[in-house]
Amino acid sequence: MLDMFSGGAMRNFSVAAMGVYPYITSSIIMQLLVPVIPALRRLSEEGESGRNRINQITHWLTIPLAALQGFAQLQLLRSQGAVVSTTGLETVGIVISMTAGTLFLVWIGELITERGIGNGVSIIIFGGIVAGLPEQLGRGFVAKDNWMGVVIFALLALATVVMIVIFTEGHRRIPVQYARTAFKGGKMYRQAGSTYIPLRVNMAGMIPLIFAMSLMIFPGTIASYFAAPQGQDANFANTILTWFSPNSPMPVGLFYWVAYFLLVVAFTFFYTMVIFEQMDLARTLQRQGGFIPGVRPGKPTTDYLNGVISRLTWGGALFLALVAIMPFFAREITNTGLLTLSSTGILIVVGVALDTMKQIEAQLTMRRYEGFLK
Numbered sequence: 001m002l003d004m005f006s007g008g009a010m011r012n013f014s015v016a017a018m019g020v021y022p023y024i025t026s027s028i029i030m031q032l033l034v035p036v037i038p039a040l041r042r043l044s045e046e047g048e049s050g051r052n053r054i055n056q057i058t059h060w061l062t063i064p065l066a067a068l069q070g071f072a073q074l075q076l077l078r079s080q081g082a083v084v085s086t087t088g089l090e091t092v093g094i095v096i097s098m099t100a101g102t103l104f105l106v107w108i109g110e111l112i113t114e115r116g117i118g119n120g121v122s123i124i125i126f127g128g129i130v131a132g133l134p135e136q137l138g139r140g141f142v143a144k145d146n147w148m149g150v151v152i153f154a155l156l157a158l159a160t161v162v163m164i165v166i167f168t169e170g171h172r173r174i175p176v177q178y179a180r181t182a183f184k185g186g187k188m189y190r191q192a193g194s195t196y197i198p199l200r201v202n203m204a205g206m207i208p209l210i211f212a213m214s215l216m217i218f219p220g221t222i223a224s225y226f227a228a229p230q231g232q233d234a235n236f237a238n239t240i241l242t243w244f245s246p247n248s249p250m251p252v253g254l255f256y257w258v259a260y261f262l263l264v265v266a267f268t269f270f271y272t273m274v275i276f277e278q279m280d281l282a283r284t285l286q287r288q289g290g291f292i293p294g295v296r297p298g299k300p301t302t303d304y305l306n307g308v309i310s311r312l313t314w315g316g317a318l319f320l321a322l323v324a325i326m327p328f329f330a331r332e333i334t335n336t337g338l339l340t341l342s343s344t345g346i347l348i349v350v351g352v353a354l355d356t357m358k359q360i361e362a363q364l365t366m367r368r369y370e371g372f373l374k
Contacts, residue, residue, distance in 0.1 A: 009128070010073070013083070015101030017073060019128055020121050022066035022099075023058070023106045028207060030058045035277055044278065062106065063099065070098035079225075117363065118356040126352040129345045156330050160323060160343065164350045167319040170201040172312060174305070178290045197281065199309060202316040204271040206347045209324050211271070212263035213344070216256065220244035246328075257328045261321045268317035269310075276309050323347060 010017045034040045034054070043050040074094055077083040086094065105124055112120025173196040223240035242248050246256050282302040291297050295304045323343045 013077065015097045016105055018066060018069055018098055018102050020102060020105050020109060020124055022069050022102050023062045023121065025069075026058050026061040026065050028210075029061065030054060031278075032274060035274060059106070062103065066099040066102045067095050070095040070102075073098070117359050118352070122348075122352045122355070125348055129342075129349050152333055153330055156326065156333070157346070160326050160346055161350055163319065164323065164347055165354065167202050167316065168200075168351055168354060170315075171198040172201070172308065173198055174308065175293055176285065176290045177293055178288065199305075199312055200316075201312050202319060203275060203309070203313070204268050204316065204320070205351065206320075206344060207271050208264050208267035208317075208320055209344050209347065211267040212260055212324065215263055216244060216246075216260050257325050261325050264321040264324045265317040268320050269313055272309065272313045272316070276306075281305055 009019065030040075034044050040054065043053050046053075071091070074083060074086075074091065078086075106121065109120030109122075109124050112118070112123055114120075175194065175196050177194045220241050223237040223244070226235070226237035227241050228235045228238055242252055243255055246253070246260075248256065282298065282305060285291060285301065286297045292301055292304065295301050323346075326343045
């Protein structure tokens with residue numbers, strides 16, 4: 001999975017083997033800390049300057065996280081025999097090189113965001129995933145003896161893409177009215193304007209999948225250091241390793257996917273509520289003179305929006321959970337071990353493609369050209 005997200009850089013042990021994921025981790029940590037730490041919350045309320053300061057802190061936090069992840073990745077590859085033993089100075093050099101590679105990619109991504117179209121960091125991740133598609137097609141040709149399984153696999157992948165597009169674009173429009181003041185002929189008039197707030201069904205994006213996957217991988221990773229070698233009697237660590245492996249045979253393997261499903265649902269609610277609380281829509285509406293028809297400003301508006309977002313999140317949570325366990329269905333139905341369906345990878349690719357198309361459409365519309373999105 002890590003190799004796919006880095007576009008094969010991990011397999012080659014490139015200086016960019018970690019990709020931009022330490023920066024993504026840093027961004028997630030900052031998003032979770034802003035509503036908890038008062039100083040960060042005050043910064044987030046200072047407008048553009050506060051956001052720039054939080055972004056700067058995120059960049060500084062990326063450096064130790066990249067160094068820690070680089071060292072952990074080196075230890076993982078060393079334990080698998082992919083990297084020979086290294087001295088202390090060689091280890092420091094490798095970790096510094098990998099950290100520098102990550103920061104270089106983050107810099108490139110911000111240049112793309114500033115001078116190009118789309119989110120640069122997301123486009124880099126998109127490129128890393130798409131770079132592995134030719135190899136995936138090659139595996140399909142290798143598995144041509146099971147051509148029915150390959151066809152079903154392709155149909156499942158297409159159905160997953162369609163479902164991701166539907167739920168990514170799905171939203172509920174909350175009507176909002178504004179009372180505006182206008183002066184005409186020395187007199188003041190009250191004018192009413194109306195708009196809407198689009199509340200997305202999937203407000204959490206792919207973050208719940210990353211949280212859930214990290215928790216599911218963690219026990220097996222720790223147990224792998226204490227498991228008995230092959231050929232010896234299995235111990236408790238071997239049992240943990242079996243229960244927390246996505247490739248375990250049925251019915252033991254069912255535990256992993258059921259737990260993964262439930263964790264995705266739980267983290268979707270958790271992360272959506274964190275993001276929605278930071279948006280503070282009720283206070284923003286009241287400050288701008290807006291109100292939801294039939295709902296009083298202040299706490300009643302907050303309660304109404306919280307109720308709406310809670311009901312919407314059920315749809316987004318079940319959608320993400322189904323996408324998360326789609327590889328299990330693909331493996332069991334198609335019986336093609338050579339082909340792997342990465343639900344997280346498809347979610348990222350589709351999301352980045354939709355976002356980039358929208359930005360291109362906006363650029364075309366600004367220049368009075370006819371757009372290509374219908």
